[in-house]
Amino acid sequence: MVKTDIFASYEEMSQAAAALVGEALQKQPRGLCSFPGGTTPEGMLRCFTGEVNNAAIDISHAHFVSLDEWVGLGEEDEGSCAAFLKENLFAKLEKPFASSFVLNGKAGDLAAECRRQEEFINQYGPLTVSVLGIGLNGHLGFNEENVDFGLGSHVTPLSPVTREVMKKYFSGKDLPLTQGITMGIGQIMKAGLVIVLANGAHKADILHAALRGPVTNKVPASILQQHPNCHFILDSAAAAKLV
Numbered sequence: 001m002v003k004t005d006i007f008a009s010y011e012e013m014s015q016a017a018a019a020l021v022g023e024a025l026q027k028q029p030r031g032l033c034s035f036p037g038g039t040t041p042e043g044m045l046r047c048f049t050g051e052v053n054n055a056a057i058d059i060s061h062a063h064f065v066s067l068d069e070w071v072g073l074g075e076e077d078e079g080s081c082a083a084f085l086k087e088n089l090f091a092k093l094e095k096p097f098a099s100s101f102v103l104n105g106k107a108g109d110l111a112a113e114c115r116r117q118e119e120f121i122n123q124y125g126p127l128t129v130s131v132l133g134i135g136l137n138g139h140l141g142f143n144e145e146n147v148d149f150g151l152g153s154h155v156t157p158l159s160p161v162t163r164e165v166m167k168k169y170f171s172g173k174d175l176p177l178t179q180g181i182t183m184g185i186g187q188i189m190k191a192g193l194v195i196v197l198a199n200g201a202h203k204a205d206i207l208h209a210a211l212r213g214p215v216t217n218k219v220p221a222s223i224l225q226q227h228p229n230c231h232f233i234l235d236s237a238a239a240a241k242l243v
Ligand code: PGA
Pocket: 037, 038, 039, 040, 041, 133, 134, 135, 136, 139, 140, 141
């Protein structure tokens, strides 16, 4: 079941998302959570790390796994998901998760890197909470159009929409990236709680397609209509076409 929570501001939606993550971890202190990279989750991470640091959320027994990464980029590269998480999550936390796994897009053996993520999720999972953004093509992580909904961790070509949008992460530079490595829809659908964050009018059409259109792998996020406990946490601009 999808619940749509609409907030007047980005700050309010970010606080609400962090609170939901906190509640989920309170119920399952040894749980596994996953956060994405991208622009959208910055506010949620600011709130989440603040709550952890003031002891409102306890992550000392919880585990963390990253969602996705650009193939060819690692933690030291501007715009990588790992660099984003380092800056906005790990560097802010005064106390760490019990353990964490962050995908390395520079791994020499990408199939082995996928297996490492799968094994981590199998060891500590299924996910307690999966926080996601949504791409303009409806992707979740790098589960791009036409994805096989049953897949676990995998490497995939970037869609034309993703390749167009991605410059914003790299100071406008056109990097020669062609693939992503990502957790699969199969693992996301097993999460106890899925939270999708979106703000801004540019996301309104894809949110309408994902939530009001048919379930189809042409719009990967539409599969979440079949998730038993999914919250779309939106600002009013992103939600404009849902009402
Ligand atoms: P964004 O990316 O948060 O930068 O909009 C979302 C996504 O592509 O998943």
